[in-house]
Amino acid sequence: MTESEERDERHKARMARKKAVIDEKIAQASDERGLLLVHSGNGKGKSSSAFGMVARALGHGIKVGVVQFIKGAATGEEAFFRRFPEEVRYFRMGEGFTWETQDRQRDKLKAEEAWQVARELLADEDIGLVVLDELNIALKHGYLELDVVLADLHARPFLQHVVVTGRGARDELIEAADTVTDMSLVKHAFKAGVKAQKGIEF
Amino acid sequence: MTESEERDERHKARMARKKAVIDEKIAQASDERGLLLVHSGNGKGKSSSAFGMVARALGHGIKVGVVQFIKGAATGEEAFFRRFPEEVRYFRMGEGFTWETQDRQRDKLKAEEAWQVARELLADEDIGLVVLDELNIALKHGYLELDVVLADLHARPFLQHVVVTGRGARDELIEAADTVTDMSLVKHAFKAGVKAQKGIEF
Numbered sequence: 001m002t003e004s005e006e007r008d009e010r011h012k013a014r015m016a017r018k019k020a021v022i023d024e025k026i027a028q029a030s031d032e033r034g035l036l037l038v039h040s041g042n043g044k045g046k047s048s049s050a051f052g053m054v055a056r057a058l059g060h061g062i063k064v065g066v067v068q069f070i071k072g073a074a075t076g077e078e079a080f081f082r083r084f085p086e087e088v089r090y091f092r093m094g095e096g097f098t099w100e101t102q103d104r105q106r107d108k109l110k111a112e113e114a115w116q117v118a119r120e121l122l123a124d125e126d127i128g129l130v131v132l133d134e135l136n137i138a139l140k141h142g143y144l145e146l147d148v149v150l151a152d153l154h155a156r157p158f159l160q161h162v163v164v165t166g167r168g169a170r171d172e173l174i175e176a177a178d179t180v181t182d183m184s185l186v187k188h189a190f191k192a193g194v195k196a197q198k199g200i201e202f
Numbered sequence: 203m204t205e206s207e208e209r210d211e212r213h214k215a216r217m218a219r220k221k222a223v224i225d226e227k228i229a230q231a232s233d234e235r236g237l238l239l240v241h242s243g244n245g246k247g248k249s250s251s252a253f254g255m256v257a258r259a260l261g262h263g264i265k266v267g268v269v270q271f272i273k274g275a276a277t278g279e280e281a282f283f284r285r286f287p288e289e290v291r292y293f294r295m296g297e298g299f300t301w302e303t304q305d306r307q308r309d310k311l312k313a314e315e316a317w318q319v320a321r322e323l324l325a326d327e328d329i330g331l332v333v334l335d336e337l338n339i340a341l342k343h344g345y346l347e348l349d350v351v352l353a354d355l356h357a358r359p360f361l362q363h364v365v366v367t368g369r370g371a372r373d374e375l376i377e378a379a380d381t382v383t384d385m386s387l388v389k390h391a392f393k394a395g396v397k398a399q400k401g402i403e404f
Binding site: 008011012032035038039040041043044045046047048049050051052053054055056057058059060075076077078079080081103104105128129161174177178179181182183184185186187197199200202 | 210234239240242249250254257259261331381383386387389400
C-alpha cells in the first residue's frame with residue numbers, strides 16, 4: 001500500500017466511526033417540537049442568521065412572522081422579505097437604536113407596542129417561525145417585563161419556532177432556550193476604518 | 203426630581219455620549235470596498251447568517267452567487283433562493299458530508315470541481331456577493347490548495363463581497379479576512395434529544 005492509499009484508508013475508517021456516532025445521535029433525537037433559539041454576543045451574524053432561517057423556512061413552505069424591536073431605517077432584508085406578503089408578516093417597530101433617540105420613556109412605549117404585535121404572532125398557529133429581532137436589547141434595558149415575555153413565549157403553539165436576537169441575552173431567556181449561540185467578534189472591518197457596506201451590514 | 207426621572211436623565215446622558223463615540227467612528231470609516239467575511243466556530247448560524255446576507259443583498263438589488271462545497275441533500279434555503287434565478291446563481295456541489303461518503307479521493311475531486319465554479323463567480327463583476335458555504339471544511343481536509351484559494355479571493359473584483367463558512371477556518375484565511383465571527387455553541391437542542399427540525403437545521 002502506498003502512503004497515499006494508507007492515508008485514504010485511515011480517513012475512511014475514521015469517517016466510518018464518525019458516521020456511526022452521528023447516526024446514533026440522530027436516531028436518539030426524535031422529538032419534534034418548536035424550538036426557542038437565542039443569538040447573542042458581540043459579533044456579527046445574530047440578525048442575519050435569523051434571516052437566513054427565514055429563507056430556510058420559506059423554502060419548506062413554512063409561514064414566518066418578523067418583529068424588529070429596535071431597528072430604525074429599512075434594511076435590505078426588509079425590502080427583500082416584503083416581496084412575499086403572503087408568506088412573511090414583517091413588522092419594523094421602534095425608531096432606531098436607543099442612543100439615537102435618547103428618550104427612555106419613548107423607547108419603552110415603542111417596545112411595548114412591538115410586544116403586542118409579537119404576542120399576536122406567538123398566538124397564531126399558522127406561523128411556523130417567529131423572529132424577534134433585537135428583543136434582547138429591549139429586555140436588557142428593561143423596556144419590557146421579562147416575566148411577561150417568557151410567559152408568552154412559553155404559551156406559543158407547540159410546533160412554532162422562535163428566534164430571539166441581540167446582545168446581552170438575559171440569563172432567564174438563555175435558561176428557557178433550546179439552542180443558544182454566542183456570536184463573538186474575532187475581527188471586524190468597521191474597526192479597521194471600512195465603512196458599513198450595503199448588503200453586508202444593513 | 204423623582205427617582206424615575208433621575209434614571210431617565212442618566213440614561214439620556216449615557217446615550218448621548220455613546221452616540222458621539224459611534225458617530226465619530228462612522229465618520230472615520232469611509233472606505234468602500236468588497237469585504238471578505240469568515241464565519242467559523244462550532245455553533246449554529248454560520249451558513250444561515252450567510253444566507254441572511256443573501257436576502258439582505260437581494261433587497262439592495264445586488265446579484266449573488268452561492269457555491270455549497272459539502273452539502274448533500276437540498277435545503278430550505280436552496281429551494282427558496284432557486285426561485286430567483288435572475289438574481290441568485292446557486293450551485294450545490296459535493297455529495298454530502300465526508301463522513302457519509304468515506305472516500306477521500308472523490309471528496310477531493312468534488313471540491314476541485316466546486317472551486318472551478320467558485321472561481322467563475324469570483325471573476326464576475328456583475329456579482330456583488332459570493333457565498334462559499336463550507337469552504338472551510340474543504341480547506342481543513344486539504345481537499346483544496348490554500349494558496350490557490352487565497353490568490354483567487356485576492357484577485358476578485360474590488361467591490362465584490364465574499365462570505366466563507368464552516369468550522370475550523372485556516373489561520374491564513376482569518377488573516378486575509380476583513381471580518382471574522384466565531385459562532386460558539388452555548389446550548390444545543392440536538393444534544394438534548396430533539397430531532398433536527400425542518401426550517402431550523404436544514
